[in-house]
Amino acid sequence: MTLTKKDVVSNVLRGRTSMPRAEAKAFAPANIALCKYWGKRNEELNLPVTSSLSLSLGPLGSEVVLATCEGSDRVELNGEAVPERAPFAARLFEFLDLFRPTPATHFNVIARNTIPTAAGFASSASGFAALVTALNDLFGWGLDKRACSILARLGSGSASRSVYEGFVEWHAGSREDGMDSYAEPLDARWPELRLGLLTISSETKKTGSRPGMKHTIETSPLYAAWPAKATRDLAELKSAIVARDFERLGRTAESNALAMHATMIAAWPTLLYWLPESVRMMQRIVAMREDGVPLFFTMDAGPNIKLLFLEQSEPRIREVFPDVQVVAPFSAYR
Amino acid sequence: MTLTKKDVVSNVLRGRTSMPRAEAKAFAPANIALCKYWGKRNEELNLPVTSSLSLSLGPLGSEVVLATCEGSDRVELNGEAVPERAPFAARLFEFLDLFRPTPATHFNVIARNTIPTAAGFASSASGFAALVTALNDLFGWGLDKRACSILARLGSGSASRSVYEGFVEWHAGSREDGMDSYAEPLDARWPELRLGLLTISSETKKTGSRPGMKHTIETSPLYAAWPAKATRDLAELKSAIVARDFERLGRTAESNALAMHATMIAAWPTLLYWLPESVRMMQRIVAMREDGVPLFFTMDAGPNIKLLFLEQSEPRIREVFPDVQVVAPFSAYR
Numbered sequence: 110m111t112l113t114k115k116d117v118v119s120n121v122l123r124g125r126t127s128m129p130r131a132e133a134k135a136f137a138p139a140n141i142a143l144c145k146y147w148g149k150r151n152e153e154l155n156l157p158v159t160s161s162l163s164l165s166l167g168p169l170g171s172e173v174v175l176a177t178c179e180g181s182d183r184v185e186l187n188g189e190a191v192p193e194r195a196p197f198a199a200r201l202f203e204f205l206d207l208f209r210p211t212p213a214t215h216f217n218v219i220a221r222n223t224i225p226t227a228a229g230f231a232s233s234a235s236g237f238a239a240l241v242t243a244l245n246d247l248f249g250w251g252l253d254k255r256a257c258s259i260l261a262r263l264g265s266g267s268a269s270r271s272v273y274e275g276f277v278e279w280h281a282g283s284r285e286d287g288m289d290s291y292a293e294p295l296d297a298r299w300p301e302l303r304l305g306l307l308t309i310s311s312e313t314k315k316t317g318s319r320p321g322m323k324h325t326i327e328t329s330p331l332y333a334a335w336p337a338k339a340t341r342d343l344a345e346l347k348s349a350i351v352a353r354d355f356e357r358l359g360r361t362a363e364s365n366a367l368a369m370h371a372t373m374i375a376a377w378p379t380l381l382y383w384l385p386e387s388v389r390m391m392q393r394i395v396a397m398r399e400d401g402v403p404l405f406f407t408m409d410a411g412p413n414i415k416l417l418f419l420e421q422s423e424p425r426i427r428e429v430f431p432d433v434q435v436v437a438p439f440s441a442y443r
Numbered sequence: 444m445t446l447t448k449k450d451v452v453s454n455v456l457r458g459r460t461s462m463p464r465a466e467a468k469a470f471a472p473a474n475i476a477l478c479k480y481w482g483k484r485n486e487e488l489n490l491p492v493t494s495s496l497s498l499s500l501g502p503l504g505s506e507v508v509l510a511t512c513e514g515s516d517r518v519e520l521n522g523e524a525v526p527e528r529a530p531f532a533a534r535l536f537e538f539l540d541l542f543r544p545t546p547a548t549h550f551n552v553i554a555r556n557t558i559p560t561a562a563g564f565a566s567s568a569s570g571f572a573a574l575v576t577a578l579n580d581l582f583g584w585g586l587d588k589r590a591c592s593i594l595a596r597l598g599s600g601s602a603s604r605s606v607y608e609g610f611v612e613w614h615a616g617s618r619e620d621g622m623d624s625y626a627e628p629l630d631a632r633w634p635e636l637r638l639g640l641l642t643i644s645s646e647t648k649k650t651g652s653r654p655g656m657k658h659t660i661e662t663s664p665l666y667a668a669w670p671a672k673a674t675r676d677l678a679e680l681k682s683a684i685v686a687r688d689f690e691r692l693g694r695t696a697e698s699n700a701l702a703m704h705a706t707m708i709a710a711w712p713t714l715l716y717w718l719p720e721s722v723r724m725m726q727r728i729v730a731m732r733e734d735g736v737p738l739f740f741t742m743d744a745g746p747n748i749k750l751l752f753l754e755q756s757e758p759r760i761r762e763v764f765p766d767v768q769v770v771a772p773f774s775a776y777r
Binding site for chain 1: 664665666667668669671672675694697698701702704705706708709711712713715717718719720721722723725726729
């Protein structure tokens with residue numbers, strides 16, 4: 110029997126009573142994977158082939174204000190009403206279907222992203238994580254973060270990681286119902302660590318990461334080698350974090366991202382998310398590193414580049430990349 | 444016991460008598476692989492992991508005039524004397540060491556390339572193929588093309604294919620001495636087929652294809668999936684040639700080149716031969732194809748792009764790529 114998202118929600122909410130309130134508000138950070146989530150073992154439940162590891166972006170993410178309402182679902186994003194037939198709204202309302210206490214319950218969602226939407230900056234991850242957190246609060250379910258991570262995963266795989274700050278590991282799990290596929294924070298802070306966001310294009314991608322992942326698994330002859338690579342990289346990253354070995358962390362994250370892009374490039378038709386400017390930036394980064402600057406990068410399913418460096422390199426980085434948006438993931442840590 | 448190049452030469456020349464003449468002249472075409480040679484099972488003898496398939500470039504290649512001389516080896520390339528310590532000369536003289544009848548025999552080599560040197564246009568392939576052909580003529584060995592292909596392979600793997608015009612398959616072979624690893628022409632002509640050379644950079648590459656190949660095999664986690672991909676592509680290309688199915692030929696060649704580059708991109712440190720302009724051109728090609736132009740590309744270990752199209756598309760291609768150098772591989776066929 111194939112499990113549906115609805116089955117998982119019923120399972121998570123079993124025995125919970127709803128204590129609805131008028132409105133709930135939640136924030137969740139975006140996250141940048143250092144070891145990527147690339148490939149599903151279950152499309153319906155967003156169960157991944159491998160575990161992954163990310164770094165949350167502190168104040169950059171999504172804020173959601175949620176209330177129930179009459180008539181129909183409504184969503185506003187960054188101050189503008191989103192037409193209900195837009196893909197963004199359709200995906201959101203379908204997700205909300207999982208949580209309606211009665212078919213007549215509708216939701217009013219006011220969402221605000223502090224990070225560019227759909228340009229590879231993982232706004233769907235923070236969006237679904239914030240939405241689940243808000244739902245939990247709105248209905249007074251009293252779910253813990255692990256349960257919220259499982260529910261957020263049903264909206265977008267990487268959303269499972271956005272329920273936490275800092276370094277977060279999403280365990281792939283092996284159960285068919287996915288109840289062991291949730292994220293957990295690593296007990297590690299690294300205050301000197303910096304992420305630098307280089308926006309090369311903020312246009313909506315031609316191919317989203319969801320179909321991109323599917324297309325890669327189905328057509329790339331090189332994907333077969335990915336799961337073992339990701340498994341090795343995850344272990345390497347965790348030990349680099351424990352050892353505070355920045356060189357090892359950066360090298361492993363960059364190599365992981367490049368290998369993920371390589372699996373896409375070898376898909377047919379090719380999935381080349383890189384723009385000419387992406388290549389120019391990559392070459393600049395490699396050249397700076399050869400010049401002795403400890404600088405690495407990662408990239409998601411898009412043309413944008415995320416720099417990885419330490420606090421002391423920031424002046425040099427800002428000189429070479431004047432448009433960089435620097436994030437200190439551990440500075441806003443509460 | 445590990446066989447050396449010298450052992451192979453002795454084996455090939457066994458029982459041959461030299462009937463030296465004063466001078467010999469030979470030409471060999473460059474070749475563009477549609478199914479790439481990427482990875483060696485024997486570094487010394489240039490024995491490949493997989494078979495490969497190429498298209499020779501007709502009049503574009505290398506011309507060699509060879510004579511014996513006194514004192515020391517000398518080489519002139521495109522009208523200029525090459526210093527004997529330049530990598531090009533050192534590699535050439537080392538190859539000639541394999542063929543000196545006495546240690547005192549030296550060679551005067553006058554080489555001329557009709558294709559840019561060392562910019563991914565496979566001039567070493569045509570150079571070694573022309574040199575072996577000239578040696579065979581100079582010494583009057585009377586070797587057949589198969590034997591010349593084996594000797595040319597000792598200079599540069601892909602040179603094994605440059606002893607023929609048209610479509611050429613290089614059989615990987617399985618023998619340790621490589622005597623079954625030689626090229627053969629396919630019995631197929633395709634007069635309408637065109638190759639378009641787009642020179643994005645004619646600078647010497649930072650990493651040559653020889654160390655690039657080695658680095659990829661040693662460090663790329665995705666290389667493991669390459670041999671099976673190449674084997675499938677070779678069969679697909681051969682059947683596309685028999686069927687005169689251009690779409691299948693182009694798709695397979697492009698996919699093969701992208702997968703090869705993907706294995707390099709996933710190496711560490713990454714081996715990214717692409718320049719921003721390479722990506723721009725790739726995207727232009729994909730866009731033209733989406734517009735209905737039957738156009739594909741291939742790339743070797745460098746930033747340059749080789750277009751694949753049919754005669755009837757030439758005006759359109761020239762319009763979009765005014766600098767393209769068009770080759771009709773079967774027009775100069777004798």
